[in-house]
Amino acid sequence: MGISSEFSSSVTKNLAVVTFDTKTNITYVSDLFAQTMGYSKEELLTMKHRDLCFSSFVNSDSYTEFWNRLLAGQSFQDQVLRKGKRDKKIYLEANYFPLRDEAQNLTGVCKICFDKTKSTSAINEALTDITSVSDAIEQMYDSQMKHMRETKSMMASMQSSSTDNLENTGALKNDTTEIGQITKTVHEIAYHTNILAVNTALQAVRSSENSNGFSVVAKEMRKLSKDVDQSSESIRETLQNILHEVESLDKTSKQTSEQVDSALNGFKQNQDSLYELEASSEKIKDNVALLGQLFQVKQNE
Numbered sequence: 001m002g003i004s005s006e007f008s009s010s011v012t013k014n015l016a017v018v019t020f021d022t023k024t025n026i027t028y029v030s031d032l033f034a035q036t037m038g039y040s041k042e043e044l045l046t047m048k049h050r051d052l053c054f055s056s057f058v059n060s061d062s063y064t065e066f067w068n069r070l071l072a073g074q075s076f077q078d079q080v081l082r083k084g085k086r087d088k089k090i091y092l093e094a095n096y097f098p099l100r101d102e103a104q105n106l107t108g109v110c111k112i113c114f115d116k117t118k119s120t121s122a123i124n125e126a127l128t129d130i131t132s133v134s135d136a137i138e139q140m141y142d143s144q145m146k147h148m149r150e151t152k153s154m155m156a157s158m159q160s161s162s163t164d165n166l167e168n169t170g171a172l173k174n175d176t177t178e179i180g181q182i183t184k185t186v187h188e189i190a191y192h193t194n195i196l197a198v199n200t201a202l203q204a205v206r207s208s209e210n211s212n213g214f215s216v217v218a219k220e221m222r223k224l225s226k227d228v229d230q231s232s233e234s235i236r237e238t239l240q241n242i243l244h245e246v247e248s249l250d251k252t253s254k255q256t257s258e259q260v261d262s263a264l265n266g267f268k269q270n271q272d273s274l275y276e277l278e279a280s281s282e283k284i285k286d287n288v289a290l291l292g293q294l295f296q297v298k299q300n301e
Helices: 005-014 031-037 061-071 117-205 211-300
Strands: 016-021 026-029 076-083 089-100 106-115
Touching: 005 031, 016 031, 026 031, 031 089, 031 106, 061 076, 061 106, 089 117, 117 211
Parallel strands: none
Antiparallel strands: 016 026, 016 106, 076 089, 089 106
16 A cells, blocks of 8 residues: 555655755755745755755765665664755754665655754753853862862961960060069079168177178178179060060961951851852753753654
């Protein structure tokens, strides 16, 4: 039983159909094919297959091989890119198969196709978005690594400052111990001075009897007075050292505080970057889901 005219009419009316002779000339086009390519049927019937392809494909070895296989009677099915009117890109799900006469001689090639331009464009846009997001993530990653290196450097500086604080505190303790020893010395000097003062008073009473003894006591008093003066000077210098070390400790503490603030800002920037990465990841997931839907539609069709 042959194919009825009703069936042929229905196919050519509702599907995008085009036929070519063995010279690749267009010999028939359906209304839907003409509409898909943006040409009139009359225009298409004056064209060859190559006129509906971009030059990069026509001038390639793949194009020659493509037609060699078709003219050898082989069928072909795939998604193809074709050139519509005004060089518009048309994506087609194309099915090519040979046409034969009653003697089974090849007389031409028939193509039935489905317009996939809309879905393919959506896929390409989604892929572009994914590429853009991927680039943004790479840039944010570089920024993240930069902030982390800066934070690490600041932490090392803070650690060094803490070490300086410990050294300053140690020096402060040593000076405090030295002050204690000097104070003890001053106390002993004061004690002996009091004793000598008493002796001096006694010698003063007896000065008329023993002037040499008074002279010795006076000499000792002068010596102790000199020792007290030297101890006082030592105390003053030690106090100045303590003041300097306290100022240094205060300065170091301020530097540490500033570094801590800077570190906190760095961590905040890292946190913001993580939020951006999270948002980008969500966008990637959405695009992947879209691609999944589009590929599912293609598979079902």
